[in-house]
Amino acid sequence: MTERNNPNNIDDPRRDFLVKALAAGVYSAGAAIPGLVVADFFGRKPEKLPKGRSFYRIEGKVLVNGKAADLNTVVTANDKLETAKGSKAIFVVGQDAFLLKEKSQLKLSAKEKFKKRLSNKVKKKEPQKTHVAEQLQDSALVNSMRLVKGGVLTVFGKSEHEISTPTASIGIRGTGVYFESEPERSYVCTCYGITELAASDDLDSTEIIQSKHHDAPRYILKDAPAGQKIIPAPFKNHSDLELMLLEELVGRTPPFAVSGDNYSAPRRGY
16 A cells, blocks of 8 residues: 555545544444445534534534533533443543543543632632633643543543542543553553553552654553562554544644655644
């Protein structure tokens, strides 16, 4: 296959089709790509979400703080999100974007100073609900999150974040990361950037990952000898196109080529 005929090539017109297919929810890793004759069926090309808007896409049953979400629901930096079987959500909070997989539960948390600011805004401007919603999103800064179960693909701005699962603790900054949380282990793929991994109950099991392109996926195990709870893992269950979609929703692009080394769009800085 020549570089020009590679469907992930940034210079190939079919790349735009793939982005539209992804936006419509019909593309996943390993899935067959429908013919170009149906390209007009797909939705708009992903772009930065407008102010006051959190969700780009909701598929199936998605709850925010226990209530059914729709495209007008605003997600703030202290909310809890859940997806049912066969469901998913693509959403933005501040400069961070998320793709929450099916049967997942994610709790977001903000820095204390932002919690106070958000609380004050609600008290002072309660009659202007639409305006408050926009301010909540603009002021939100996700400082940490806990993935109780399921999977989530994330792209973060330059601020520092902490992420936890029942078996792992991860420190990150300006990074694209995919996580899965299972009862006996966690999965972490540092898609790009730097992460610091640690087993939640073992100070001897730590590792710093510096990745350019899915270089070092890891499992963090619940039951393993001290100092040996972090082990190599395969690349799985997420794609570069999904990362590209999330970055575009916050006005950025991934720092690696979609295919090859010829991705010429402006890239995020670190």
